[in-house]
Amino acid sequence: MRRDNRDRGNQKTYEKDTPAGLTVTVRNGDFQKALRIFKKKVQQAGVLQELRERTHYVKPSEKRAKAKAAGIARWKKKMRTMETGGKRDY
Numbered sequence: 168m169r170r171d172n173r174d175r176g177n178q179k180t181y182e183k184d185t186p187a188g189l190t191v192t193v194r195n196g197d198f199q200k201a202l203r204i205f206k207k208k209v210q211q212a213g214v215l216q217e218l219r220e221r222t223h224y225v226k227p228s229e230k231r232a233k234a235k236a237a238g239i240a241r242w243k244k245k246m247r248t249m250e251t252g253g254k255r256d257y
Contacts, residue, residue, distance in 0.1 A: 189205065189208050189209060189212060189214075191204050191205040191208065
């Protein structure tokens with residue numbers, strides 16, 4: 168027995184009411200606070216990072232080299248913090 172596909176569009180009607188993407192409501196006309204919240208959401212979602220990555224093609228060998236360099240930098244930073252006991256030199 169075959170199902171009728173005409174009714175499948177009505178299964179999730181709540182999705183039509185909510186806008187797609189990141190949204191922030193402006194409360195009491197405080198646009199600056201809403202902008203800060205929006206920037207934080209964009210940063211956490213990784214939208215800007217993905218945009219930067221997609222601006223031009225990066226060869227797989229360049230990706231590996233960059234990842235390796237980042238790992239070495241993290242390791243050096245960890246060694247530095249272990250040397251100083253987590254204290255910063257100001």
